[in-house]
Amino acid sequence: MDYPATAATLDSLPNGLTLILDPDPAAPVVSSQLWVETGSLHEGSLLGSGISHFLEHMVFKGGGRFGADELATTVQGAGGHWNAYTTFDRTVYYIDGPASGLETFLEVQAAMIFAPLIPEEEFEKEKDVIRREIDMGLDDPDDVASRLMFSTAFTADPRRHPVIGHRGLFDAITYADLTGYHRRRYTPDRCCLCISGDFDAAEVREKIEALFGGFVRGSGAEPVVPEDGVQLGPRRGRATFAVPASRVTLAWKIPPLGHPDVPAYELAAAVLGRGRSARLYRRLREERELALEISAWSWSQAGRDGIFAVSAEAEPEKRDELIAAILAELEELPSSAIDDELAKARRQIAASQFKTLTSASGRASDLASNWHEARDLDFTRRYLAALNATTAADVRRAVGKLTEDQLTISILDPEEAPAPAALKPASRHRPEPECITLPNGATLALLPDPRVPILTAQVAVRAGLVSETEATSGLNTLLASTLPQGTIRHSAAELAGRLESLGATLGAATGNNALLVQLSGLSPDVPVLLPLLAEVLAEPAFHGDSIEREKASQLASLRESLEDPLSTAFRLARHHLFKGQGYGLPALGTEESLANLNRLALSAHHSRHFQGRNLVIALAGDFDISEAKDLLAEGIGRLPEGSPWLPPAATTASDFEIEAYLPKKQAVLALAYPGCSALAPERFALRMIQEWCSDMAGPLFTRIREDLGLAYQVGATQFHGHDTGLFGFYMATDPSQVELAQAELSSEIAKIANNGIPEEAFERVRATVLSSLALGMQAPASIARLAAIDVLFGLPVTHHREAAGIFQKLSPGDVKSAAGALLEKAPVTVRVLPRE
Template sequence: MAAEKRSGDIRRETLKNGLVAIVEENHRAPVVAVQVWVKVGSTYEDEKIAGITHLIEHMIFKGTERRGPGEIAETIEAQGGYINAFTSYDYTCYYIVGPRDILETALDILSDAVFHPAFDPGELEREKEVVLEEMRMREDRPMILLSERVLEAAYVKYPYRRPIIGYEKTVRALSRKDLLDYMHRYYVPSNMAVVVVGDVDASQTLALVERYFGGVPARKPPEVKFPEETYVKEPRAVTVHKGVEENYFEIVLPAPRLTDPEAPVMDVMAALLGEGHSSRLYLKLRRRLGLVHSIEAAAFTPAGPGLFEVYGTASPENLKAALKEALVEVFRLKYEPVSEEELRRARIQVLSDFVYSRETMEGEARKLGTFEMVAGDPAAADRYMEAVRRVKPQDLMAAAQKYFDPARVVAGILTSQGELSPGELKRLVEEAELEAQGITPTEAGPVIPPVYRKLSNGLRVVILPLRDVPSVAMALVFPGGLRYETPETNGLFRALVTVWPRGTRKHSAEEISRLVESLGGKIKGFSGRNTFGLEATFLSDGFREGLDLFLEVLREPAFTETEVDRARPELISALMRQDDQPVQVALKEFYRVMFSPHPYGLNVLGSRDFFEKVTAETLRRAYARYVRPDSGVLAIVGDVDPEEVLRELSRKLVDWKAPPEPLPRDEKPPALSGPRITTVTKEAEQTHILLGFRAVGLRDRDRYALEVLNAVLAGQGGRLFRTLRDEKALAYTVTSFLTLGVNTGSLALYIACAPDKKDEALSGLWNEIARIKERGITDEELARAKNWLVGSYETELQTNLSQAMDRALNEALGLGFNYFYRYIEGIKRVTREEVQEAAQKYLRNDAYVLVILEPAGGQ
């Protein structure tokens, strides 16, 4: 035997002839499961011999060279065991389960059956009739029948499109020689594994496997080249007419292979959508809308290209509505992150299936055999479970965006009446995609959904073609900015984006400026608390040349010492201007006190110490680590052809690869354990007061209520302005503002007043907080706040650049590139009660930050 591999209680050894032996001792019951796995399934067939793998499975226990028909089953049953087999697309398994004393008999019989089958001609003809009856039985099972038709439509090239059982014509034509030739090719030791799980001694069991399987000569199985699956390129409809009482539907979309990193994510997604009575599909389609009688979801993740499935039953008049509403829920996963609580339940459901399967020796052996056949390692099952435990909301969204392309939907119905036409399905898919984004069909009108693609290097590209104005805007966004800085590197990203567009390896800063401006365009960098990147605008006539220049700046920046030296005084000047404005000094101190030692406590404009010592090499290293396709999002909005741009990007960015070093982890700042109060002084005429509270991050559901609460307080129509300025004349400027980070934030109230009004102004802020916590808000305030938020947002998104930036930022931050629609819907859903609850929860009297800027030498 070859060198032994261990993983926990699993022993895996390879015999000299290439056969793999896997043994797991399990003493929870005096039982053993013995399985022989062969890496050949129906996908290894061609059209002429379709069904041969399944027919061999039927024939394998019908007698061997030394055992007659029926003798195998009689021997096993006489010892209290049972024998069976199954065929899949990718492998075949023969197994015996029984008392532990059956181990040697089981190994002897299985070895005899798979290496020395008799295939008696008379038995073969009789068994063909049994298989044909199985075919007819499947025709009488509506869900199986519909599923086979849907799979045939969903797979364009891959042999999963053929039923495992084959066809009547091909099965009837198979001869004894066909079966023997097929087994000779594929039933070779190096293509097989013996799995034993049960109340056994591992070393003794491995010796028995060697005795019964080790003497078979080594041979190589043939190499099989499977076609590359493309899936459908537009929605494909399937209708099966059958005289049934119930009506059935099924939807499929592409999914990963079992060995792809998204496979565990898909299992969690299936549980979240369609497993149990707390799943999204059940709650919406069964409980709330009453459209279905049953509904489930599953991830088919085999050795080859997979499918994500939603299936169920409904009355005939509800079939199409059920298809659409199910698609809405599936597509929503692309645009809306799930809550941690919902994700936790889904992960537990997937993990529980694994755990329960281990309660029987047969279930545990099947798990080990499956992962050995597909991944080449039975221990991969445990790694799979660990991957399930690590699934995060952003993983679900990324997988959904990768696989749930509306153009690749295949849906079918089985009914005694009605038809699902291609045109109807296309309309249902389009409506579902829009509604998943928060756009109702009545609002949609001429809305053109953006094109979303993920390039081979991981770069996400969003393109929205708007032809009404001859201009194009681009926003390229990466995670970064203040969140990845330290006190020693504070200002790194500001310096990076300032110098980045100033010259490439081909063109100087002056040449780049001249070329860009000659096209009526601009390219510049930006950096904030959560992200950084490049933005650009061009007239559409110059877009092709502009795109080339943009990609040149992206891929070939020069970062010369000359340009760093030129940028240095500009960066320091911004800090000096900040220090000249009392309100900016107060804000800088507010964020320091609110978030320190978290990076959000640093100055968003950077630090003088860093700017004075920064070098070109420092920026080159930062560029190499943070400007990376696997975390980037490029949004393009304007007068463009999406497919043409995608082809150009794929061609020109093919060699852009991500560095091996991962991005830093985002950490939460320590909680506010009590009041943090500080006073700063500066030459000024007014006293500036900032009273702030810790809030939530961008993806938290409380965000919407806090946005509305802030809008109630802020603005000229807000409470603070009306009460403290209009009624009490305490200040010229009074407002509030909400700052949202990746996983934390703050809500602050601000007032600038005369020094002698400081105490009254601060008391006024606390009074407004108390009033809103105790009495809530009025319907009029709620309506005004919502209208102001939605109207301001829509107004801000008028330009191509603002739309591109909004989509890129939201996608990069894990909110989804169409978050615009969900944001508006989230604001519209907020109630008065939720606003009051948010005030009570976050505006805490025992945990706050108070920063007061006093005039130097004043009171």
């Protein structure tokens, strides 16, 4: 299966703006992405200040004929989902939505990117917002560990600085700095506009010329971007943080994209650390139990050094032994047989690349990235060909260059830890979904889609958080992590090896109402994949050593979540809202409950819930219906019929306030209300309320974040239960402003309770929700998940297709009534504050 050559066109306007047009009528959606070739590398005298990221924020404050609110409401009214991100070498502005909104999306992008207002009165307000974002990054161990690695590996290269900038340098940015940076860097000749989806190329080209053709080409030299010299010896960086386990990265600089060694390093990373059957995972986590988590990765850019690295988490006392073991594995690889592992790696990478072609957004990102890195729209195809042509000898030779002199080790330790010693053409016709029931009561939901040779099987089992007690808290999470760790017939290594040799993935997760198992792979492998899925479901081994390893990893995640302000706020809110039972239990469990979970508990839970009448298997993607029915009937038929498991009734509390304290810089506020059930008619109206409260054009964002600058993060969330769910509001703010922020949030909630969504905003919100539905039904994995959960709750397999019609019938009065009923009670309120 060769990666298909693109049918997209590459062109440019007279002012230098590059155009990539990729018409595809498979789904009535589009993705419009404008890539600006500027990022934190290009900040010149303002290097390290984060001005590129700051500018990304400020262009959302209006442009052209649009004010700030008009930008958001216009995009929302057209059903668009928009955002932006800044990296070292690019700033990308994207809008995904219905094909009918494309002209609107293009007008908005032209206005905000090339003719932004950048209002001076918003300058300091947005600075405060980003200061909160900087503080959040400093509270995030993943962010801190990443900063440590880059700042240790690079000495002159600007990538040693965080993209968001250093606080002191950021504070020094002036309004003139910001507007001048926009004038110099945001020019059409430095930009690429890439559009993928359902549109007419000739018509869209005319619209682009009209909207973008009048902007002037840039002038002046590019900034000088320093590069590191040759590394002459190992580099080490260490810091401590409030984390339960040590985070270790061993990194080596590798050549830029385009060098013949780059494919070899990507394959080496896959052989060493991609998946459960990879060498490092199998040997150092499963067999020697030195690592809690471990992976390897390779990252390359055009024109600049890349990074090959191994990243791991370990208990502090095993950290040094793990580092030595990783180095020993790297030293051994050049002299070992790796042909079978390379075949598996190529399959994994091909499967991952094919998945990008299942959505308009993925296709646009792939094409724009190809232009950005190589000025070749078929670069992905050529790169995959280079991977396939890379031999075992090439990989051995490349890994042999990873010497100690070129090594960078970065370690983020717990505070008390001692320092270390030393893609196919799309089909326009999709067969209709169908459901069948097997003799043992299991339901098969079949949703064929032959556009891309990818298949996803999603299993939903009636269980989840509500099936636990205080004593068994965390059981479903442990079961989900242990389930793929081997069967009665295959060890964990054998199972992982068989799956990953096919480029397939299998994983399990738990939610509030169900335990989910997902299998994804390439369509030709269905006869192998579906029997393996059935084997995992029906015959898990629950080996004691696997249980203990997963318990240790779950315990580390639990301890980390206890240090996260937002996680802590909602953990406490759920606990008090549901009186410590059912949905009020922590999904990761507690230290006490985890200590008592064992093979007997897992086996008993599996036996009770993994029964035919408790289980739905949804299959989406490219597969033969008759073949799939036969394979699943044979494999899943081994499960007993059993009896449907019925969850206990939930009881809720309200009007409760609690404060908690953590050694963090920001304060977090959470307000939790009893929500609705998964089948409640009002769930559609509450989805509208959630969107209204989470959108950049909604009341919480515009009032609390934009007008008052009180919060970087503010929004709403919800989940549906069997009988009662949760609807919550949250915000992160400066501790000194928490009282005002809480008052303002409560005031906005009261307005929503009394008024619902204003009529002038109602259609915009509806358009955004409808767009979310369309965007969420592109990939087989999403469709399978939606169908499995719907059918588990007794809804038709086509319910996800019918939801749009239900939202179309909602009126402002329906939403107002649902909001009033939801918010009539006093909430459970949690404030997480910095510890003095």
